[in-house]
Amino acid sequence: MNFEAQKKETIVLNPAKNMKRRSIPSEIREDPLTGRTARICHFMKLQWEKPDFNALVSGTAETCPFCPEKVMQITPCFPEEILPEGRLTIADMVLFPNIAPYDSLGAVATMGAQHYIPMLDFTADRISGAFRLARDFFQRMAEIDHPESVYHIINWNYMPPAGSSLIHAHLQVFSTSSAPNLMREELEAARRYSRTNGTNYWDDLTAHEISAGQRYLGTIGRTRWFTHYAPMGVAGDVLAVVDDVSTTLALTDDDLDDIAGGLTRLMAGYEKMGIFSFNMNFFTGAEGDDFTRFHLLFSPRTFFNQSLGTPDIGALRNLFNETLCMAFPEEINTMLKSEFE
Numbered sequence: 001m002n003f004e005a006q007k008k009e010t011i012v013l014n015p016a017k018n019m020k021r022r023s024i025p026s027e028i029r030e031d032p033l034t035g036r037t038a039r040i041c042h043f044m045k046l047q048w049e050k051p052d053f054n055a056l057v058s059g060t061a062e063t064c065p066f067c068p069e070k071v072m073q074i075t076p077c078f079p080e081e082i083l084p085e086g087r088l089t090i091a092d093m094v095l096f097p098n099i100a101p102y103d104s105l106g107a108v109a110t111m112g113a114q115h116y117i118p119m120l121d122f123t124a125d126r127i128s129g130a131f132r133l134a135r136d137f138f139q140r141m142a143e144i145d146h147p148e149s150v151y152h153i154i155n156w157n158y159m160p161p162a163g164s165s166l167i168h169a170h171l172q173v174f175s176t177s178s179a180p181n182l183m184r185e186e187l188e189a190a191r192r193y194s195r196t197n198g199t200n201y202w203d204d205l206t207a208h209e210i211s212a213g214q215r216y217l218g219t220i221g222r223t224r225w226f227t228h229y230a231p232m233g234v235a236g237d238v239l240a241v242v243d244d245v246s247t248t249l250a251l252t253d254d255d256l257d258d259i260a261g262g263l264t265r266l267m268a269g270y271e272k273m274g275i276f277s278f279n280m281n282f283f284t285g286a287e288g289d290d291f292t293r294f295h296l297l298f299s300p301r302t303f304f305n306q307s308l309g310t311p312d313i314g315a316l317r318n319l320f321n322e323t324l325c326m327a328f329p330e331e332i333n334t335m336l337k338s339e340f341e
């Protein structure tokens with residue numbers, strides 16, 4: 001397993017110091033599995049202003065389709081051949097078809113009746129409850145042998161800076177036979193790795209990161225947490241890998257609790273940097289894909305310029321799929337580690 005990095009240097013003449021030469025470093029890292037590159041640059045203190053969420057949230061409840069007085073009236077239902085009861089519920093959470101589908105079997109799961117849940121108010125129980133609701137849906141799709149019941153994925157866009165079109169907290173839940181780009185590349189690369197080396201890449205990565213230590217955050221149950229060597233997020237990404245599990249459907253209730261508990265720790269850690277928004281994706285194999293391990297990525301989202309509303313994704317990322325991270329993942333690790341102790 002190779003952790004490749006190309007170090008680069010830029011020289012500029014600084015007019016504030018009589019045109020003295022100034023050296024600005026950057027680094028291009030390669031993901032050890034896929035070779036995907038990630039640029040570590042624009043080194044700055046990871047501290048942002050908290051967005052004015054009160055202003056953002058104000059007035060949005062009146063028209064919210066996910067609030068309890070509307071969710072059972074205006075959200076769609078699945079047809080009887082998919083889900084005879086139309087929608088699934090656990091406590092105050094509701095799962096129903098995604099009205100803006102990007103695959104044939106997509107759902108949305110609300111994370112409760114409360115319209116706005118500030119990031120630090122999420123309890124592990126609420127998160128794991130929503131994961132269970134999604135898993136119930138996945139299990140039902142597996143039971144009816146739906147042709148899309150191959151990869152079972154949960155994505156979470158928390159708040160508008162992360163791509164959420166609504167304030168009301170919800171998960172994107174879908175089963176698909178078409179693995180999304182990065183997940184597919186990882187699966188293909190992990191299969192090759194296993195054939196070449198006779199071992200599982202994720203097991204090897206986990207063992208390496210725990211012994212190397214500089215990116216390791218901690219273990220909860222059988223879930224291993226570390227900052228990603230080649231992150232996509234501007235404030236790093238955190239990777240969680242579950243031992244012995246290759247698919248979403250193989251996660252136990254304890255695993256879901258452990259994942260939820262880890263996510264609340266990450267929220268607490270990133271909140272201290274002034275970040276209040278994030279993406280989280282499940283990465284799963286299909287049944288029998290023993291060459292991979294279930295893992296998730298947590299990626300904090302913020303702004304390049306908050307007062308202008310400039311998102312943290314520009315042309316480099318959008319059209320080249322090349323990423324920028326503004327600090328070394330090993331340094332970000334030290335900012336998050338106390339949450340895991």
Ligand SMILES: [Zn+2]
Binds near residue numbers: 064065067115116
């Ligand atoms: Zn609402």
